[in-house]
Amino acid sequence: MPGVLPAGSPVPSDGSLPPAALAAAGSSGFGVYAHVPFCASRCGYCDFNTYTPSEGVTQAGYINQVLAELKLASRVLKGKRPVSAIFVGGGTPTLLPPAELGRLLEKIDATWGFTPDVEITTEANPETVDPVMLKELRSAGFNRISLGMQSAAPHVLAVLDRKHSPGRAVQAAQEARAAGFDHVNLDLIYGTPGERPEDFAASLQAALDAGVDHVSAYALIIEDGTRLAARMRRGELPYPDDDVAADRYLAASSTLESAGLHWYEVSNWARPGGECKHNLLYWRGGDWWGLGPGAHSHVGGVRWWNVKHPNTYAARAADKVSPGVGRELLTKEERRVEDIMLRLRLAEGLPLDLLDGAGLAAAHRAVEDGLLTLAEDRVILTLRGRLLADAVIRDLT
Numbered sequence: 001m002p003g004v005l006p007a008g009s010p011v012p013s014d015g016s017l018p019p020a021a022l023a024a025a026g027s028s029g030f031g032v033y034a035h036v037p038f039c040a041s042r043c044g045y046c047d048f049n050t051y052t053p054s055e056g057v058t059q060a061g062y063i064n065q066v067l068a069e070l071k072l073a074s075r076v077l078k079g080k081r082p083v084s085a086i087f088v089g090g091g092t093p094t095l096l097p098p099a100e101l102g103r104l105l106e107k108i109d110a111t112w113g114f115t116p117d118v119e120i121t122t123e124a125n126p127e128t129v130d131p132v133m134l135k136e137l138r139s140a141g142f143n144r145i146s147l148g149m150q151s152a153a154p155h156v157l158a159v160l161d162r163k164h165s166p167g168r169a170v171q172a173a174q175e176a177r178a179a180g181f182d183h184v185n186l187d188l189i190y191g192t193p194g195e196r197p198e199d200f201a202a203s204l205q206a207a208l209d210a211g212v213d214h215v216s217a218y219a220l221i222i223e224d225g226t227r228l229a230a231r232m233r234r235g236e237l238p239y240p241d242d243d244v245a246a247d248r249y250l251a252a253s254s255t256l257e258s259a260g261l262h263w264y265e266v267s268n269w270a271r272p273g274g275e276c277k278h279n280l281l282y283w284r285g286g287d288w289w290g291l292g293p294g295a296h297s298h299v300g301g302v303r304w305w306n307v308k309h310p311n312t313y314a315a316r317a318a319d320k321v322s323p324g325v326g327r328e329l330l331t332k333e334e335r336r337v338e339d340i341m342l343r344l345r346l347a348e349g350l351p352l353d354l355l356d357g358a359g360l361a362a363a364h365r366a367v368e369d370g371l372l373t374l375a376e377d378r379v380i381l382t383l384r385g386r387l388l389a390d391a392v393i394r395d396l397t
Contacts, residue, residue: 011304011324015076018329021300026081028286031278032108034066034086035292036093037310040128044161044231045189047223049294049308050091057310063100066291067107068317069306073289074111077299083108084115085278087123094128094137102140119144119183119277126172127164134172134179144276145176146185146216152206153199156192159237161227173210183274185214190248192220193237200248204255213274217252218267219245246387253383264347266386283342285335293323301330337397344393349380355396362395 017025038059039050051057086108088101105120121144122137129137137145149169151157157166169186176184186207190200207215220240222229231237253263261269265283268276281288290297293313296305304327307313316323330338336354344350355363363379366372371385371392385392 009327009329011322011327013321015072015322015324017076017299017302021302021329022077024300025077026287027300028284029084029281030081030112031085031087031281031286031288032083032112033278033288033290033292033295033297034088034093034104035290035295036062036088036090036096037293038062038090038095039092040095040125041161041163042227044159044227045220045223047226048091051310059096061314062096062310063104065314065317066104068320069291069323070104070107070111072320072322073291077112077289080113082113082115083118085119085121085281087121087278088142089123091123092125092128093122094124094133098133098136098140101137101142105141121146121183121276121278123148124172125164126169129172129175131175131179134176134181138180143181144183144185145181146187146214146276147172147176149173149186149203149207150189151192151195151199152203153195156195156199156203159192159194159228160189167206170206170210173207173212177211183214183276184210184212185216185276186210186212188215188217188252189220190217190252191240191245193232193240195248197247197251200251201255204252208255208259213261213271214268214276215252215256215261215270216268217249217256219249249387250383253386262347263386266345266381266389280346283346285339285342297324301335303328303330340397341393344379344381344396345389347380349375349378350396351378353377359396366392366395 037050038057039052042050042052086105093101101122120142122142123146125148147169150160150162152166154166173184173186188203188207222232222239232239256269257263261271263269264275287299288297289299290306292306293310294306294308296303304324306323307316307325313323339354340350352360363372366385367374367379370382371388372379373382381389381392
């Protein structure tokens with residue numbers, strides 16, 4: 001009901017959830033996200049909740065702090081809810097020893113258990129892994145890895161403040177395959193100032209040559225407070241161009257689909273079976289518990305978020321209280337609107353029964369305008385619609 005937990009409501013010190021949320025927990029799938037907030041250096045475009053060694057944080061004892069939150073989560077959820085997907089992100093998770101990350105996986109399994117086909121992903125910067133470490137990560141239980149490639153062009157990597165060499169991401173992807181990872185993803189960023197069409201074409205080809213079964217490609221977004229934003233304000237670099245971004249997206253779609261990677265979400269392409277289960281859990285409205293500083297969670301219609309700073313998070317762990325700093329109970333209407341916003345981004349499309357009268361009328365107009373296609377009981381974005389996805393979603397909600 002509206003107003004029970006307005007946005008920003010305090011989280012009980014024991015992390016307890018309303019009975020209705022507990023009853024619904026895991027009914028649409030259950031996953032775990034674990035945030036590792038450490039980076040060796042900060043990329044110029046990044047505004048994620050990350051910290052470098054010069055910022056007064058330490059990696060020592062970090063997994064024990066996360067395990068304290070996991071213990072609290074176990075008390076809150078009371079019982080087994082098999083985990084279908086785990087995603088360890090950051091930051092740079094691979095700055096931690098594989099044995100420590102493996103200890104976290106073991107405790108999650110002991111707490112809730114895994115489904116037989118559980119997907120366990122770690123993010124990694126290409127320069128932080130080598131063949132030995134990749135084999136250790138695979139032995140620890142990880143079966144999927146997502147590597148931050150961004151570009152194969154040296155001058156583009158320089159603008160983004162990426163530290164790895166142009167060929168390192170491809171090499172790391174090949175090493176991950178050799179280490180036995182079932183699924184390997186490469187992340188690309190397009191639209192960086194100074195990137196030429198041939199630069200992005202070479203990046204796409206390099207990703208394909210790496211033999212990966214998943215590619216994510218995102219337009220560069222300039223976030224306030226980043227070094228890149230400051231450089232653009234000073235006039236050192238031009239701001240990204242929307243028309244250029246659209247051209248890059250069309251190039252990505254054409255190249256990747258021609259190579260057998262189908263789009264399954266606006267910014268993600270995969271070979272059949274290579275889709276990221278954890279992200280699909282988000283887009284389909286499932287539940288997950290987010291562990292770590294700044295992590296967000298969603299269980300049974302309740303969303304909450306943790307304190308951001310690692311030192312504050314560590315203090316909460318030492319005091320054996322929830323690291324949650326705010327939460328909200330989503331109304332039925334809010335959940336419907338979020339479903340529309342997320343599901344329309346998927347190639348499987350949006351069920352028409354999620355739309356109200358105004359939304360249905362907008363959907364039919366979008367079909368007439370060539371932005372959506374109608375397939376039985378759902379609508380699906382066309383290629384042109386994917387370029388204008390945000391506008392289409394606004395009209396439908």
